[in-house]
Amino acid sequence: MIDNPALSSINQALADNGDTRPLVRVIDLKKHFPIRQGIVFQKTTGQVRAVDGISFEIDRGETLGLVGESGCGKSTAGRTLLGLYPATTGESYIAGQHVQTAKGEEWMLIRRQAQMIFQDPFASLNPRWTVNAIIGEPLRVHNLIESDTGRVERVKELMALVGLDDRYINRFPHEFSGGQRQRIGIARALASDPLFLVCDEPISALDVSIQAQVVNLLEDLQARLGLTYLFIAHDLSMVRHICDRVAVMYLGVIVEMSPKDELYEEPLHPYTQALLSAVPVPDPKQARKRKRIVLEGDVPSPINPPPGCRFHTRCPIAQPHCATHEPEWREIQPQHWVACHEVEPKFRS
Amino acid sequence: MSALMTPATKHDQPDKRPILLDVKNLEVCFHTPEGTVYAVNNISYQVREGEVLAVVGESGCGKSVSMMALLGLIPKPPGDIAGGQAFFMDRDLLPMSEEELASIRGGEIAMVFQDPMTSLNPVLSVRRQMTESLLRHYDMTGEQAEKRAIELMELVGIPDPERRLGDYPHQFSGGMRQRVMIAMMLACNPSLLIADEPTTALDVTIQAQIIELMVRMREHLGLALIWITHDLGVVAGLAERVIVMYAGMIVEEADVDNLFENPQHPYTLALLGALPRVDRRRDSRLKSIPGAPPNLLIAPRGCPFAPRCEYTFDRCREERPPLFSISAGQHSACWIDLATGKPRER
Numbered sequence: 001m002i003d004n005p006a007l008s009s010i011n012q013a014l015a016d017n018g019d020t021r022p023l024v025r026v027i028d029l030k031k032h033f034p035i036r037q038g039i040v041f042q043k044t045t046g047q048v049r050a051v052d053g054i055s056f057e058i059d060r061g062e063t064l065g066l067v068g069e070s071g072c073g074k075s076t077a078g079r080t081l082l083g084l085y086p087a088t089t090g091e092s093y094i095a096g097q098h099v100q101t102a103k104g105e106e107w108m109l110i111r112r113q114a115q116m117i118f119q120d121p122f123a124s125l126n127p128r129w130t131v132n133a134i135i136g137e138p139l140r141v142h143n144l145i146e147s148d149t150g151r152v153e154r155v156k157e158l159m160a161l162v163g164l165d166d167r168y169i170n171r172f173p174h175e176f177s178g179g180q181r182q183r184i185g186i187a188r189a190l191a192s193d194p195l196f197l198v199c200d201e202p203i204s205a206l207d208v209s210i211q212a213q214v215v216n217l218l219e220d221l222q223a224r225l226g227l228t229y230l231f232i233a234h235d236l237s238m239v240r241h242i243c244d245r246v247a248v249m250y251l252g253v254i255v256e257m258s259p260k261d262e263l264y265e266e267p268l269h270p271y272t273q274a275l276l277s278a279v280p281v282p283d284p285k286q287a288r289k290r291k292r293i294v295l296e297g298d299v300p301s302p303i304n305p306p307p308g309c310r311f312h313t314r315c316p317i318a319q320p321h322c323a324t325h326e327p328e329w330r331e332i333q334p335q336h337w338v339a340c341h342e343v344e345p346k347f348r349s
Numbered sequence: 350m351s352a353l354m355t356p357a358t359k360h361d362q363p364d365k366r367p368i369l370l371d372v373k374n375l376e377v378c379f380h381t382p383e384g385t386v387y388a389v390n391n392i393s394y395q396v397r398e399g400e401v402l403a404v405v406g407e408s409g410c411g412k413s414v415s416m417m418a419l420l421g422l423i424p425k426p427p428g429d430i431a432g433g434q435a436f437f438m439d440r441d442l443l444p445m446s447e448e449e450l451a452s453i454r455g456g457e458i459a460m461v462f463q464d465p466m467t468s469l470n471p472v473l474s475v476r477r478q479m480t481e482s483l484l485r486h487y488d489m490t491g492e493q494a495e496k497r498a499i500e501l502m503e504l505v506g507i508p509d510p511e512r513r514l515g516d517y518p519h520q521f522s523g524g525m526r527q528r529v530m531i532a533m534m535l536a537c538n539p540s541l542l543i544a545d546e547p548t549t550a551l552d553v554t555i556q557a558q559i560i561e562l563m564v565r566m567r568e569h570l571g572l573a574l575i576w577i578t579h580d581l582g583v584v585a586g587l588a589e590r591v592i593v594m595y596a597g598m599i600v601e602e603a604d605v606d607n608l609f610e611n612p613q614h615p616y617t618l619a620l621l622g623a624l625p626r627v628d629r630r631r632d633s634r635l636k637s638i639p640g641a642p643p644n645l646l647i648a649p650r651g652c653p654f655a656p657r658c659e660y661t662f663d664r665c666r667e668e669r670p671p672l673f674s675i676s677a678g679q680h681s682a683c684w685i686d687l688a689t690g691k692p693r694e695r
Contacts, residue, residue, distance in 0.1 A: 069552035177641045207407040208579060209657075212623035212637035219634065234552065237582070241625035241635065261630055278557035279627045280582025284605045286628060287586035294561055295554045298522045 021096070022057035023196055023228045024081070029054050029090035031073075031080040035303065049302050050076040052252035053090065055329070058196075063222065063229040065243030065260070067236055067275075071299060073252040074232045078198040081230075082114050083107075095195055112142050115189035119201035121181030125173040131184055132169045135159065138191040158187040162217060179210035186217065196228045203238065215242055236279045240264050245335075248272045251310040252302055254329075258336035268332065268343045271311045309341065317342050363677070366397040369541055369573050370419075375433035377411070377418045377597075380426060384646045389415045390597040391433075393672075396541065401567065401574045403588035403605075405581060405620075409642055411597035412577045416543050418443075420458060421450040437541070455482045459534035463546040465526035469518040476514045479533055486537045501532040505562055524555035528562065535566060542567075545577045560587060581624060585609060590678070593617050596643050596653035599672060603679040613681035613688075615658045652684070660685045664692065671695065 032047040050073040058064045066074045079085045081092040083099040092099045094114050102110050115138075118124035125134055135155045138144070145151045156166040162183040173181055182202060189197055199218065203211040215238065221227060233239050239246055240260055247257040248271065256269040267273045274293040281287050295314045300306055306313050312322040319342065327339045377389035389411040396402050406412045417423050419435050419442050435442045437458065442450070454460070462468045470478060479498035483489055489497070495514070502510035505528040518526055527547060534542060544563065548556040564587065567574050576587060584591055584605065591608045593601040593616065601614035612618045622636035640657040652658070655665040664684050672680045673693055686693050 069554065179641060207642070208581075208620055209407060209623055209638035210641065212635035213639075215625075216634055216637050236553070237625040237627040240627055241631055264627065274554060276627065278553040280553075280556075280580060280586050281626065281628050282581040282585050282609065282621065282624050283626075283628075284585045284609050287582075290628075292557055292561075294557050298524060298555070 023060045023062075023095055024058040024230070025093040026054060026056050026077075026081050027091050027093075029077070029080055029092055030088040031076050031085055032088045046303050049252050049305060051080055052302075052305070054247075054249070054252075054254050056247055056254065056257060058228055058230060060195075060228055061222070061226050062245065063231055063243045065239035065246040066230060066232045066249060067234060067239050067246060068249035069234060069275075069299060071302065072249040073302070074249050075200050077249070078116070078200050078230055078232050082116065082198055083110065084116075108142065112138075112192040113194050114196045114198070115192065115194040117182075117185055117189050117197060117199045117202045120205050121178055121185055122173075122205075124185055125181060127173055130170050130172060131155075131159070131164075134173070134184060135187045135191055138188065142192050144192065154191070155187075158191055161190065161221070162187045163213075177210075178206050179213055182206060182210075182214050183217065186214075186221070190221070190225070194227070196230070198230045198232065200232045201234070202231075204233065204235065211238070218242065236264075236276060248275065251299060251305050253310060253339065254337075255311065255340070256336075256338045258333075258338075262333075262336055268336070268338045269311075269340050270315050270317050270342070274316075309339070364397055364400075366399055368395050369398045369400075369438065370396040370575075371434075371436040372415075372419070373434045373436075375415060375418065375435060376431040377414055377423065378429050378431050380429060381646075386645045388597050388645060389418065392594075392597075392599045393433075394592055394599065394602065396573050396575060398540065399567070399571050399573055401576065401587060401589045403584040403591045404575060404577045404594060405579065405584055405591060406594035407579055407642055409645065410594040412594050413545050415594075416460070416545065416575065416577060420454050420460060420543075421445070421447065422460075452486070455534070455539075456486045456537045457539055458541045458543065459537070459539040460543040460545065461527070461530050461534050461547045463549050465523065465530045465550075466518060468530060469526060471518055474515050474517055475521075475529055479514070479529070479536065482533060482536050497536065498532075501536055502529070504535070505529075505532045505566070506558075507532070523551055524558060527551065527555075527559055531559075531562065531566070535570065538570065539572055541573045541575070543575045543577070546579070547576075548583065549578070549580070556583070563587075581609075581620060593620075597645060598653060598669075598682060599680075600654065600682045601680065602672070603675075607676075607679050611679075613675050613679060614683050615660050615685070615687070616654050618687070619657075619659075652682070660687075662692065 029051060030053050031051040032049050034044040035046040035048060036042045037045045054077055066077060068074045080087050087100050094110055097106055097110050099110055132152065132155050135158055136151050139151050139154060145154055155169060159166045159169065164180060164183050203214050206214060219242065222229060231239065231243055243260050246260045246263045247254045250271050256272045264276060267276055274295045277291065277293045281290060293316065297314055300313055308324045309322045309327050312318040322341055327341045329337060329339045331337050332343060373393050375389055375392050379386040379388055392415060404412045418430055430443055433443065476495065480494035483494040483497055499510045499514060507513055507525060507528050521529060548559050551559060578584060588605045590604050592599050593614065595616050601617045608617065612621060619638045623638060625635060638657055643653050651666040651668060652670055655661045670682045670684045672682045674680050684692055
């Protein structure tokens with residue numbers, strides 16, 4: 001068992017200073033991608049509004065799940081809040097640092113403190129690099145360890161931390177299975193002693209028996225290193241298992257966010273309700289009893305999202321005003337946020 | 350809505366429906382430069398008329414290969430059907446010529462694949478692809494085929510089929526493309542539809558639509574369905590009977606209720622333990638299965654699951670377990686009786 005004194009000391013220091021602010025803050029973040037036409041004289045003919053105004057906070061040591069169907073903007077949201085994509089408008093803060101304006105050393109600090117784990121363990125590792133080079137790269141980039149031997153030692157420590165045999169340090173990614181490759185990706189992300197990890201569909205490409213291994217590893221690492229996760233996924237069962245709170249995205253906006261059990265047991269937004277009812281349950285008797293809300297049609301294009309509430313074109317309870325007025329993002333019960341005209345606050349005293 | 354949950358599961362009475370497909374001792378291997386890959390090892394199963402059979406397993410367990418072998422879709426070489434028989438309505442599919450198979454494929458037996466974008470031809474219009482099998486299998490004029498294609502597209506819930514018929518595959522969304530595939534497969538009234546992970550590439554709400562469609566089609570047309578998947582959740586809501594495969598072997602076969610309530614193979618048990626539940630509060634960590642599936646380049650001695658199994662004892666490493674009959678309709682290839690914890694004898 002290797003502890004990470006560097007990291008726990010950062011967390012400790014912040015706690016000692018009475019810093020109980022959320023580690024991550026996202027305020028009305030937008031990311032629009034221009035659609036350009038023409039080869040020489042390019043002009044912008046439209047915008048893909050991939051992320052269109054999302055706000056949330058993540059506390060230290062917390063796991064926030066960001067769920068939604070493909071194309072809803074959840075991956076773009078993760079990358080934009082890390083500063084990997086420049087935000088169109090809005091801001092994000094990681095450990096108090098303003099991501100959008102950070103430059104030079106500040107920027108390098110954010111890059112160190114926030115890391116990303118990618119979906120595809122085949123595409124996200126350089127096939128020509130050894131495990132040593134891959135995991136050691138952040139150590140070199142951030143000048144964390146000067147000596148070569150020191151770096152190799154640290155890489156071996158990291159390999160042990162994620163359950164890889166350090167004898168394989170000079171092997172190449174193709175010599176590993178999918179689950180092992182994902183462990184390499186996790187070790188690389190941990191190399192710079194991050195506080196915050198964006199896990200972008202980290203288990204979607206893995207087989208069921210391997211998924212549980214990786215999820216348990218992520219939980220162990222969080223407990224040991226005090227990590228904060230943004231867990232982006234479309235597997236709602238796994239999100240319920242691993243997350244503390246869950247935010248549901250649809251077409252570039254968050255439609256509902258709440259502590260997980262409340263969200264799964266009492267979803268308020270009609271989209272959340274439909275999404276949850278569509279998740280298959282591995283229990284035939286339950287499956288026969290469950291009522292499924294099958295949504296009609298497909299998700300509209302984010303180029304011209306529907307006016308008013310974006311979900312109104314598929315919503316089973318849509319009213320005329322839903323097509324014209326954008327619903328307000330309201331905290332309807334403590335910690336339970338929803339953007340829907342038709343949801344009434346029930347528990348307000 | 351409720352159609353989704355109503356596969357007939359009358360497992361207390363013997364199933365009297367006639368047997369449609371009878372696969373016996375099928376063996377498929379691939380001869381590669383690295384050696385022979387034993388992809389399917391001596392599997393036998395039957396499908397009755399109108400039945401929904403799910404074949405479950407992780408990637409590389411041989412679930413797709415075993416189905417493609419039936420339809421002559423394995424490239425030979427390197428593929429090799431090393432043994433077995435597969436009777437479809439009393440005709441053995443395996444020795445058939447390409448010509449004979451071509452008349453069965455897309456006719457009596459149809460297959461839907463995971464990724465509709467790769468199974469549809471991107472440069473041909475949907476009209477051309479939809480009418481192809483109709484013109485091939487039936488004596489129809491182009492106009493009749495087109496009319497039938499429009500009917501089929503309506504049947505699978507594609508809005509505005511007359512207009513969409515001239516569109517190309519990229520103009521459809523993933524879910525709509527899969528509907529086009531299903532419509533094509535239904536064109537010739539197959540009696541058996543093999544669906545290979547048809548919803549894996551789709552989002553959950555679209556997956557729910559496609560599953561509902563398939564169940565409705567099955568009830569409407571009375572066809573038998575073999576659903577290949579890795580998702581036990583999908584199986585629970587859809588199948589009547591389930592085959593669990595591991596390393597090219599059938600490790601367990603049971604009707605759907607027994608499989609989930611009373612799994613008899615350690616691999617099935619482990620898979621169910623590794624699944625989080627969307628409908629329950631978390632009560633513990635996931636039980637992960639240590640290790641990874643075996644390398645099929647080495648013909649395994651003993652049980653292929655033995656290295657990852659918590660019940661392993663000496664015999665498991667030495668001798669491959671046969672498929673023991675546990676009760677009516679339930680079989681398990683394991684040397685341990687999970688109910689009593691005692692070893693089984695041949």
